[in-house]
Amino acid sequence: MNIERLDHILIRLGLVTDEKLQEALKRQRSNGGRLGSHLIALGYLTEEQFVSALAEQYGVPAFDEATQEVDPDVVDKLPVDLAEKFYAVPIGMEGPKTLKLVVADPENREIVASVKQATGANRIVLFVAGEAAIKKLIQRHYRGDVIESNRIIDLPELFDDIGKRTTRRPGDEPNEERHVLLVGKSVYLMNLLGPVFEREGYKLHLATNLSEVENTLSKEPIHHLLVSENDVERFSAWLRKSGFQLGQMELSSYGNLGATLLQNPVPYRRVIRSLLRSLQIIAELRCASAGWIPPYVLICNDIHNLARNLGVRRLATDGLQVASYLLVPAGAPSGTSPKRNTTTALAFVDLDKSLEHAKSLHFPWDVEGVLRAFREYLSGDRDPNETEETISEVSLAAQVLAIVWYRRVIFRNVEGSTEKAVAKIKSGLKKQAGKLASLEVVEAYIRLFDRHNESRETGSFNQIFIVGRVDSLTKKFESHLSASGFSTFIVDDLAEAHDLCKRQTPAALLIHRESFPDEISHAIRFFKLNSAVLLYAITKTSDSSVILDLLDMGFDDVFSHPYDFEIIAARISKSVRGISQKTRKPDKPRGFSANFKAFAFIDLIQTLGHSRKTVHVSLHNTADESADIYLRKGKLVNGECGKLTGVEAIYRVIAWRENGAFAAEPEEHFPPDNIFESNETILMEGCRLLDESTIKQ
Numbered sequence: 001m002n003i004e005r006l007d008h009i010l011i012r013l014g015l016v017t018d019e020k021l022q023e024a025l026k027r028q029r030s031n032g033g034r035l036g037s038h039l040i041a042l043g044y045l046t047e048e049q050f051v052s053a054l055a056e057q058y059g060v061p062a063f064d065e066a067t068q069e070v071d072p073d074v075v076d077k078l079p080v081d082l083a084e085k086f087y088a089v090p091i092g093m094e095g096p097k098t099l100k101l102v103v104a105d106p107e108n109r110e111i112v113a114s115v116k117q118a119t120g121a122n123r124i125v126l127f128v129a130g131e132a133a134i135k136k137l138i139q140r141h142y143r144g145d146v147i148e149s150n151r152i153i154d155l156p157e158l159f160d161d162i163g164k165r166t167t168r169r170p171g172d173e174p175n176e177e178r179h180v181l182l183v184g185k186s187v188y189l190m191n192l193l194g195p196v197f198e199r200e201g202y203k204l205h206l207a208t209n210l211s212e213v214e215n216t217l218s219k220e221p222i223h224h225l226l227v228s229e230n231d232v233e234r235f236s237a238w239l240r241k242s243g244f245q246l247g248q249m250e251l252s253s254y255g256n257l258g259a260t261l262l263q264n265p266v267p268y269r270r271v272i273r274s275l276l277r278s279l280q281i282i283a284e285l286r287c288a289s290a291g292w293i294p295p296y297v298l299i300c301n302d303i304h305n306l307a308r309n310l311g312v313r314r315l316a317t318d319g320l321q322v323a324s325y326l327l328v329p330a331g332a333p334s335g336t337s338p339k340r341n342t343t344t345a346l347a348f349v350d351l352d353k354s355l356e357h358a359k360s361l362h363f364p365w366d367v368e369g370v371l372r373a374f375r376e377y378l379s380g381d382r383d384p385n386e387t388e389e390t391i392s393e394v395s396l397a398a399q400v401l402a403i404v405w406y407r408r409v410i411f412r413n414v415e416g417s418t419e420k421a422v423a424k425i426k427s428g429l430k431k432q433a434g435k436l437a438s439l440e441v442v443e444a445y446i447r448l449f450d451r452h453n454e455s456r457e458t459g460s461f462n463q464i465f466i467v468g469r470v471d472s473l474t475k476k477f478e479s480h481l482s483a484s485g486f487s488t489f490i491v492d493d494l495a496e497a498h499d500l501c502k503r504q505t506p507a508a509l510l511i512h513r514e515s516f517p518d519e520i521s522h523a524i525r526f527f528k529l530n531s532a533v534l535l536y537a538i539t540k541t542s543d544s545s546v547i548l549d550l551l552d553m554g555f556d557d558v559f560s561h562p563y564d565f566e567i568i569a570a571r572i573s574k575s576v577r578g579i580s581q582k583t584r585k586p587d588k589p590r591g592f593s594a595n596f597k598a599f600a601f602i603d604l605i606q607t608l609g610h611s612r613k614t615v616h617v618s619l620h621n622t623a624d625e626s627a628d629i630y631l632r633k634g635k636l637v638n639g640e641c642g643k644l645t646g647v648e649a650i651y652r653v654i655a656w657r658e659n660g661a662f663a664a665e666p667e668e669h670f671p672p673d674n675i676f677e678s679n680e681t682i683l684m685e686g687c688r689l690l691d692e693s694t695i696k697q
Contacts, residue, residue, distance in 0.1 A: 003107065006035060009053045010045070020044045034104070037131055043362040047130050054128045058106040063091070063127040065137075074099070075141045077119040086111045089137040090119065097122040104131050179220050181205045183213055183227045183235060210238050272318050273470065275361075276300070277492070279325035286328045286349070292633075295408055297500050299324050301489065302404045306445050312397055319365035320397050326354040326371065329409065346378055346402075346409060366394050373398035377436050384438045391438075399437035403429065403445055406436055425449065463487040464572070466538075467497045468512025473540060477510060480565035481572070494519055498527060499612060507576045508534035510559070513541075513550065524554040534575055593663035601653055602683055604662060609634040609679045616667035619653055621660040627653050630670050636682060637673045646674040647682050654686035 010016045016024075016039060024038040036054070039045040055062040070091045077099070078090050087104035088111050094100060099121035103111055112124050129137075180202045197204040205220060207213040216222065227235045280296055287293045300321040307317040330347035348354070351371070358368040373395055376382035384399050411425050426446055433442040464486045466474050478488045486507075491497040494516060497509065509527060513520050520537070527535055537550045537558045550558045556575065559568050601619075608615060612634035619627040619641075627641035627649055639649035653660065675682070 004057060006053060006057055009057055010039075013053060013056075015049050015053065016044050034131060040130070040132070046359070047132060050130050051128060051133070054106075054130075058126075058128060060106050060126045060128050063102045063129040063133065065133065068092075068127075070137065070141060072141060077121075078115060079118060080138065080142045082114060082118055083138050083142065086114065087131055087134045088115060089134055089141065090115070091127070091137075094125060098125060099123070100125045100127065102127045102129050102134060102137065104129065104134055178202045179205060179222045180224045180226060181207060181213065181216055181220070181222045183207050183225065183231060210235075213238075273492070275363075276318075276321055276325065279322060283325045283328060292329070294327075294329055294405075295412070296325060297491075297496060299404055299408050302408065302445075302448075303400060305448055306404065306441075307397065307400050309444055309448065310396060310400065310441065312393065312400070315365045316393055316397050319363055319367045320370065320401055322361065322363055323358065323367050323370050323374070323401060324405070326357050326367070327351075327405070328354070346405060351375055369394045370398045370401060374401050377402045380435070384436065384441070385434055396441070399441045402436040403432060403441060406432055407445070422449075463489065463506040464508050464510060465497055465500065465506045466490045466510045466512070467494060468492065468510075468515030468538075473514075473538065474512055476563070476565070477538060477559075477568075481569055486569070486572070494523065495610075501527065501533060505533060508536060508572055510536045510538050511555075513537050513539040513546075520550070521553055534572070536572070593661070595661040596656065596658045599662075600658070601656070601660065601662070602687070604664075605631075605636065605679055605683060608664070609636075613664075614667060615664045617662050617664045619660055619662045621656045623659075625652075625656070629653070630667065632670065634679070636675045636677075636679050638671050639675055647677060647685075650675070650682050651686045651689055654683075654690055657690075 007021050010021070011018065020039070020042070021035075024035055024042055024044065036045065036050040040047060040050055051062045068091065070089075071093070074090045074092050078088070083089055086108065089102050090099050091102055092100045097120075099115065099119055101111075101115060101124050103126055105111070106126050106128050112126075115121065115124060180197060182204060184206075202223075205216050205222070207216050283296060284293050303320050303324060304317055307320055312320075328349040330349050355368050355371055358371055361367065373382060377384060377398055382395075384395075407425065407429060410428060426449065429442055429446055429449075433439040437445075464481055466477055466481075466488060468474050468490070469492050470490055474490055478490055481488050489506075491500060492515070494511075501509070511520065511523050516523070523537075524535065527533060534556050535554070537555045539546060539550070539558065539560050541547075542561045547558045547560055557571065604617070608617075608631050614632050614634075615630075617629040617631070619629065625642065627639070629636065629640075629650065630638040636650065639646055639653075641649035641652045644652050
């Protein structure tokens, strides 16, 4: 029988292009293995698509783990060495002598003959699956998941920032050196992988036998164990026999580790930051039709804190943040009552599209699965009251996603600054226990919320935003300030930091001068327009003229090289305590006023728009004309000038030229919207009309 080539089938089905095939073939020639595995690794093909193509190629059904049960007694009929040699696993019987067998290569006749001989079966019914799926079956049914076996190592788990998990006293240097023990016989890997691990901040050790493993573990603080796939069974047996307890150590097996690491030359932390930043930009563009942008940064911050408190892995926590940016609300919620229907309040634009995006990202965790579970929790089709022993990581993660979105959407304008607001939020969260999330998850979220507000009320809420790119300097400030009792958060964009300050005012901001060499001079106006937040500059230079310039700009202090972090933390603490005592009962926010000669009307609207202010602007001129303009989060929404309303009122104020004055005050209550165009469109059209002298007199 003539069997059609796999590459021809893939092209005929429109699953891959010839260019992608050529790239996979080039990689196959370099590294070996099967073509389909390389297409999957490159992200050009999903496991399901590959198996579907194999099924068509060989005319055998595809194995579906979700619908086909595996009989453990039948699995035991085939020795593990043959299962691993042929990538074959028996899954059940059809009658007394007919064996159902899952294979990766149905064309290999040696498999059928060997399996018949080993099991005593007279007839074999074949199913096809990818190598990765068969390896999981072997791992689960032959070894009981003693070690998680991955063809591509779980980089986020391996390179997690373990230094943050240890307790340090104020002033102590953080433990920067972290250790990985590689167990295997390939000594050359030490020379090959040493620099790669050093790049990620790890020191690599090598053990070629069990006695060396014991010796290394007794001398070094190993954070992660990597075991060669060929040694998995032997190492697992040693663990059982010796009774050795892994404790906090992570344990993984590896396949083609060298190729995996060398094909990913960028550190994971940089990759995930870039991914989240890109998804944030895309999410904000997709939110244009919704009329509002959810507080994605705060949502991700809550997700990170709650998920980690519940013991969710680093990779899953990062995947949750990815999932959050893929969610786009259907529109701005119209109320904050927890009695509202959750499905209506938490409505999202085209969740199926979000699922497609999740699939196309090829993130090494089930982002698509968590979004599906999230949708089921919202609709009430899924019960969150699973026991702690049976709940899956995806289910737990979906509950975290659901309850955080609920809090940040339903109570989006309630920041817990008063006792009444705190009670309202907590009551709303408690009512979702058993609906959006289990009681355990809801209570964990409330505990985080309580700690946040208790420390705020006692004046010990010391959150600091470090604004700038993540480099060695900002990381050191983050580490030392965290060790001194501050809650630190690095934000890499000035506009994002400003938006975050409006929602959750920190005790202080530290702005990294070298990250914003051109914008640093505008930082004071940017952050001090209507805020009493402490503002510091940090710089790598010791040039006194630069430091004086920063102080002249209005920074409260400048921290320059060389850094004495203990003194810096003490200075910040003293200033924060002083501010806290003065602002324990904050006055009503005050506005500002000026005339058009000092602050032009167009500049005013642009500034308020850029800083996303929610204000009422009252205006008048020397001709006794008056106007009232309202902006919601920087967007013009209402205007009145005499009998003129909407954009016509704005055009009229523009026509005042320099003959006017204004007073801007924070506002909570708005008249009905009568302006729907963007600020930029209105200002450009107003200037054009002014130039043509066609504005109504």
